[in-house]
Amino acid sequence: LxxxxxxxxxxxxxxxxxxxxxxxxxxxxxxxxxxxxxxxxxxxxxxxxxxxxxxxxxxxxxxxxxxxxxxxxxxxxxxxxxxxxxxRMVPGLLGEGAMSTTGHRDDNVLFLNDPIPAVRRKIRHAFTGGRATVEEQRREGAIPEVCSIWALWRTRFAETDAEFRTLTENCRSGALLCGDCKSALLPKIEAFYERQHAARESVREWAESRIITEPPRPI
Ligand code: SF4
Structure with missing residues (x-):
């Protein structure tokens, strides 16, 4: 270039x-x-x-x-x-500042060509705004603004504004626990990946035919 x-x-x-x-x-x-x-x-x-x-x-x-x-x-x-x-930007799945100390670099992001088992594993290990114990989270509520799972809901997986508002309120109040929240998100992400993988395969031949292999003409 x-x-x-x-x-x-x-x-x-x-x-x-x-x-x-x-x-x-x-x-x-x-x-x-x-x-x-x-x-x-x-x-x-x-x-x-x-x-x-x-x-x-x-x-x-x-x-x-x-x-x-x-x-x-x-x-x-x-x-x-x-x-x-x-x-739209979303934070890394490992959370702010976690990259230098924990996890593998690839676990910080969902790649569009990730196989579904890898997506599940990444979501299950994702950083959240939850509390240390269930009791504490029920009592204090969680902090959605620092949560990578909340960011995914916000970006595309909550289907309506009302659904996103309810999820956020339940997170803050402690009515929703992080494990349940991830379990509710996973089927939506998996359905997205199934559609994405099918769409990708349907254009693979065309896309590969468009890859530029000739060197650029001299300026
Ligand atoms: S309940 Fe959901 S949105 Fe709230 S902190 Fe936990 S994982 Fe994040």
Whole structure:
């Protein structure tokens, strides 16, 4: 990507990245260049195929400024503007700060190609906002805001706002225990993975035929 990133960098004035990211004078030059490298995949298909190929970029909201800058310079480079699909962030399954001390790195995240037994294991071991004992949780309630399972409910697995509100209230009041909460979530996640795996297989041949294997044309 580096030759393409260089070409992108030539179109982005320093004043633009300074204004967008609020860089102070102490900012290192790597950060100043970063937008060019981060957004190079937006144009890679056009560059590699030598024709105009629109690109859809799924990204977290924190990446949005890079791609907005990129959209401004796309036409100057002769490429279509990238479109963005903003993804909602969820915390890691092992909880804040747990990565350095516990668990395997892969256990912190659900991958879309995880087999269902691995998904079950990860959910069962996921960090929650629950209390140390059942009695304490019944008495004090749990803390949903720090819970990776609550984040999954919020993201897509609660089917209505009312269902999510009830779950949150029951979590806070201690009416819901973490084991039961995970048990209720698992069938929904498994159904999602079954649909996802089937959809993935149905487009595998087409997707593999679209993988770019030729080296890009020289600039
Ligand atoms: S009850 Fe559910 S949402 Fe609440 S802390 Fe436990 S696992 Fe998380």
């Amino acid at each position: 580096y030759p393409l990133a260089i070409r992108i960098a030539q179109k982005i004035p320093y004043s633009t990245v300074k204004a967008v990211f609020g860089f102070p004078p102490s900012t290192n030059i790597g950060l100043v260049f970063y937008t060019a490298l981060q957004t190079a995949p937006s144009f890679y298909p056009s560059w590699a195929e030598g024709r105009s190929v629109p690109c859809l970029i799924p990204c977290g909201i924190d990446q949005d400024p890079h791609f907005r800058v990129t959209r401004d310079i796309a036409e100057g480079l002769g490429y279509p503007k990238p479109a963005l699909l903003h993804s």
